Amino acid sequence: MFLVDGFALGAVVALAVTTVIAMALEPRRLRPPLTGVALLLVFGGSVLAYVAASPWLFLAGWVLTMVPLWFEPDAVPPSARFLLLAGTLVLAAGLILDARQPDSASRTLVFALVAGAALVRQGIVPFHYWVPHALDQGGVTVLNVFLNSQLGLYALVRFGMGRLGHRPDEWLWWLGGLGIVTAIYAGLLAIVAARPRRVLGWLWVSEAAFIVSGLLNGGPEGVTGALVHWWVVSIAMALLLGVYRALEARTVAVERPADLLGLGFHAPRLAVAFVVAILALVGLPGTLGFFAEDLLFHDALEVHPWLGAGLPVAAMLSAIAGLRLFSTLFLGRRGVHVPVIVDARPVERWALAVPMILLMVGGLLPDVVVALRADTAAWIVGLLALR
Amino acid sequence: MAAVLALIVCVPGLVFLTLGLCWLVAGPCHERIVARLTGVTSMVVCAGAAALGWALLSTALPVVATPVVPWLHVGNYHIDLALVVDRLSWPLVMLTAILVGVVGVFSVRYVHRERGFFRFFLLLHLFSCGALLVLTAASFDVLLVGWELVGLTSVLLIAFFDERPQPVSNAVRVFAFYRVADLGLLVGIYVLHSSARTTAMATLFDGAWPDQRSVLAGGPAAVVAVLLLMAAAGKSAQAPFSGWLARAMEGPTPSSAIFYGAISVHLGAYLLLRARPLFEAVPAVSAVVVAVGAVTAVLATLVHRASSDAKTSLAYAAMAQVGIVFIEIGLGWPRIALLHMSGHAVVRTLQFLRAPSMLHDYHRVHAAAGGQLAQTGAHFERLFPRSVRAWLYRISVERTHDDVIVDRLITGPVARVAQWCEAFESRGTRPGPRLAPRPRGRMVAEGVDA
Numbered sequence: 001m002f003l004v005d006g007f008a009l010g011a012v013v014a015l016a017v018t019t020v021i022a023m024a025l026e027p028r029r030l031r032p033p034l035t036g037v038a039l040l041l042v043f044g045g046s047v048l049a050y051v052a053a054s055p056w057l058f059l060a061g062w063v064l065t066m067v068p069l070w071f072e073p074d075a076v077p078p079s080a081r082f083l084l085l086a087g088t089l090v091l092a093a094g095l096i097l098d099a100r101q102p103d104s105a106s107r108t109l110v111f112a113l114v115a116g117a118a119l120v121r122q123g124i125v126p127f128h129y130w131v132p133h134a135l136d137q138g139g140v141t142v143l144n145v146f147l148n149s150q151l152g153l154y155a156l157v158r159f160g161m162g163r164l165g166h167r168p169d170e171w172l173w174w175l176g177g178l179g180i181v182t183a184i185y186a187g188l189l190a191i192v193a194a195r196p197r198r199v200l201g202w203l204w205v206s207e208a209a210f211i212v213s214g215l216l217n218g219g220p221e222g223v224t225g226a227l228v229h230w231w232v233v234s235i236a237m238a239l240l241l242g243v244y245r246a247l248e249a250r251t252v253a254v255e256r257p258a259d260l261l262g263l264g265f266h267a268p269r270l271a272v273a274f275v276v277a278i279l280a281l282v283g284l285p286g287t288l289g290f291f292a293e294d295l296l297f298h299d300a301l302e303v304h305p306w307l308g309a310g311l312p313v314a315a316m317l318s319a320i321a322g323l324r325l326f327s328t329l330f331l332g333r334r335g336v337h338v339p340v341i342v343d344a345r346p347v348e349r350w351a352l353a354v355p356m357i358l359l360m361v362g363g364l365l366p367d368v369v370v371a372l373r374a375d376t377a378a379w380i381v382g383l384l385a386l387r
Numbered sequence: 388m389a390a391v392l393a394l395i396v397c398v399p400g401l402v403f404l405t406l407g408l409c410w411l412v413a414g415p416c417h418e419r420i421v422a423r424l425t426g427v428t429s430m431v432v433c434a435g436a437a438a439l440g441w442a443l444l445s446t447a448l449p450v451v452a453t454p455v456v457p458w459l460h461v462g463n464y465h466i467d468l469a470l471v472v473d474r475l476s477w478p479l480v481m482l483t484a485i486l487v488g489v490v491g492v493f494s495v496r497y498v499h500r501e502r503g504f505f506r507f508f509l510l511l512h513l514f515s516c517g518a519l520l521v522l523t524a525a526s527f528d529v530l531l532v533g534w535e536l537v538g539l540t541s542v543l544l545i546a547f548f549d550e551r552p553q554p555v556s557n558a559v560r561v562f563a564f565y566r567v568a569d570l571g572l573l574v575g576i577y578v579l580h581s582s583a584r585t586t587a588m589a590t591l592f593d594g595a596w597p598d599q600r601s602v603l604a605g606g607p608a609a610v611v612a613v614l615l616l617m618a619a620a621g622k623s624a625q626a627p628f629s630g631w632l633a634r635a636m637e638g639p640t641p642s643s644a645i646f647y648g649a650i651s652v653h654l655g656a657y658l659l660l661r662a663r664p665l666f667e668a669v670p671a672v673s674a675v676v677v678a679v680g681a682v683t684a685v686l687a688t689l690v691h692r693a694s695s696d697a698k699t700s701l702a703y704a705a706m707a708q709v710g711i712v713f714i715e716i717g718l719g720w721p722r723i724a725l726l727h728m729s730g731h732a733v734v735r736t737l738q739f740l741r742a743p744s745m746l747h748d749y750h751r752v753h754a755a756a757g758g759q760l761a762q763t764g765a766h767f768e769r770l771f772p773r774s775v776r777a778w779l780y781r782i783s784v785e786r787t788h789d790d791v792i793v794d795r796l797i798t799g800p801v802a803r804v805a806q807w808c809e810a811f812e813s814r815g816t817r818p819g820p821r822l823a824p825r826p827r828g829r830m831v832a833e834g835v836d837a
Contacts, residue, residue, distance in 0.1 A: 192805040220462035285532040316566040331549035
């Protein structure tokens with residue numbers, strides 16, 4: 001009934017860290033009713049999906065994670081909910097077809113359906129619309145855990161990759177390329193987006209696309225880089241969204257980013273956590289993200305000699321967008337109408353310090369982290385080699 | 388000696404981590420503690436660098452190297468952590484150690500009671516670690532780590548006076564320039580991994596500096612050389628990446644001295660010197676290096692002569708000198724280039740540190756000369772007709788239109804397309820999140836009741 005291998009364990013650990021950070025940084029005053037229940041449903045559903053041995057249990061977990069989005073009025077706008085529902089139906093169709101012992105051509109259809117569901121859930125172009133839209137309009141904390149569950153990627157690896165039958169290399173090549181295109185597109189839009197929530201949404205799409213591209217490019221470097229980057233994105237995005245939520249609690253509504261200038265002076269710890277998370281997310285040295293993206297670049301350039309050069313470009317765009325967001329939120333002269341805010345409280349300091357230390361120690365000892373993901377990477381490379 | 392080499396790179400990094408951790412737990416340290424710690428760190432690094440120099444001079448060894456430690460290993464792809472000091476890097480290591488110490492001592496008074504005092508020294512130590520890592524890296528992978536750290540600290544120090552909008556926007560722009568140029572180094576390293584299966588300099592280049600030969604030749608060598616030139620031009624503010632240097636002058640003067648007068652601005656030239664065998668293998672790229680240096684030197688000299696403020700004038704003067712260093716490297720004169728870099732770094736640091744009192748100094752010299760100070764360079768200007776001089780002056784005052792060209796040809800069109808896409812993507816959304824309205828006054832009074 002349940003299966004706990006290295007892949008599942010890695011996903012559970014990343015999600016647990018994400019959830020703890022999100023809960024610790026969620027301001028009680030802004031918390032809508034039933035947020036705790038919603039978080040429990042998303043976390044529980046994700047864990048159920050991770051450890052499920054049967055596809056039906058996985059599907060149950062997948063659906064469970066979507067319940068809060070459907071019933072929580074603040075969580076996600078209707079258009080995004082319907083897109084996610086469509087993705088779920090596509091996944092269900094794929095799993096039903098898979099249960100009927102398909103032939104080679106039908107197995108390819110299974111892969112296509114599961115990949116389609118995964119692309120929707122990960123916000124890959126052309127299904128990217130819902131992520132920045134949802135983060136812009138919805139509840140950050142529930143979405144923080146929902147997005148960082150990376151359940152689309154999990155489904156793709158667990159139920160998609162082993163089913164590649166007909167012309168597998170072309171499939172992987174096109175989907176990996178789609179990941180690179182998404183990373184560039186989202187990085188570009190992150191630079192020009194005006195509202196901080198949308199910038200964070202685009203950054204998440206861009207970085208999730210890095211992971212998709214690494215997994216589908218299929219080389220040992222790319223797969224390992226993708227698995228390491230999965231952890232980096234989960235921790236860094238949880239930190240970014242958590243810090244942003246903490247800022248919202250201190251400054252009423254963040255409708256005009258210019259209203260927030262100069263918060264770094266009063267909240268230096270929040271500012272430092274934010275900048276460390278940005279650096280890790282966009283792969284600058286001193287953080288684990290640097291090595292994850294280095295591996296991803298290497299594999300992308302091997303598989304897509306021209307398009308692969310787009311991945312460093314996407315990282316560059318994300319980095320500029322990230323620094324721009326940091327400067328908008330934390331630097332500059334504080335307006336007279338902006339309240340004097342308090343820095344991180346003791347509980348929040350722990351929630352900020354632990355992920356920062358994880359990201360920075362990982363940057364000093366990348367081989368240790370890679371060793372933790374080596375078995376899973378070898379298993380995924382083996383799955384792709386079976387095609 | 389290998390331990391000493393590792394020590395001089397690690398000590399500033401450890402000081403950065405220790406100070407950062409202390410700040411996270413208990414807040415910023417007292418100014419006096421930071422100043423003493425900076426002094427001790429500088430002395431340790433200087434002593435270590437001097438010991439390395441003694442080891443190089445007193446023995447016949449061409450290099451001092453640390454053992455190779457595997458840092459990252461996946462399949463056939465591996466990054467090894469190793470440091471090396473040879474006759475190219477030692478003078479620059481020594482120079483960095485001394486100048487960081489000088490700037491550190493100077494800054495204790497310069498940023499005294501500034502609200503960013505602690506931040507300044509934290510970033511100075513991180514910069515020192517990054518610069519020493521670049522100079523002692525035994526592979527291009529390790530060099531990239533130091534290279535990015537130097538860029539990052541540079542950007543954060545440009546935004547040091549963050550209560551003003553200009554330094555902040557300039558920092559973001561400089562960061563964008565750095566990131567674009569660093570693509571060259573990133574992709575160049577990939578090509579090295581792909582074609583030579585290594586980025587270790589000892590494997591890529593046979594022999595001891597400056598008489599090295601590249602094992603890579605032909606197409607891959609040309610591609611890597613061009614990509615490294617792009618990265619070097621970005622770091623050293625050479626054409627077409629010259630626009631950022633004047634913007635970087637928004638940072639505190641001591642950081643301008645160490646970054647844009649002394650060390651950071653010369654790291655591009657160092658990269659070219661380090662990868663010189665690749666350029667020798669492809670003479671056409673060496674010619675491009677000369678052309679880049681010559682164009683930058685001429686244009687920067689013009690702007691330097693027309694600049695109305697001291698720091699901008701010095702920045703363009705530095706850019707012109709680094710352009711000449713590029714020419715020397717392209718022509719195959721590595722020893723002269725190294726000597727030029729070292730001398731220029733020292734002189735320019737002194738000029739930058741004296742910049743706040745430059746007008747006072749000028750008046751004193753002017754008075755001492757009896758008010759008869761001759762205008763330099765006027766005899767060259769007289770060679771041109773008046774109309775050409777006016778035209779050149781206009782270009783110089785506009786700083787050769789660098790920013791306008793970049794905005795109109797690159798960032799403007801890209802931003803317009805991106806803004807159109809973002810407008811399309813965000814259609815139908817409300818202008819902000821749904822948050823429960825709360826009275827602001829209570830929050831101001833009580834802080835966050837989270």
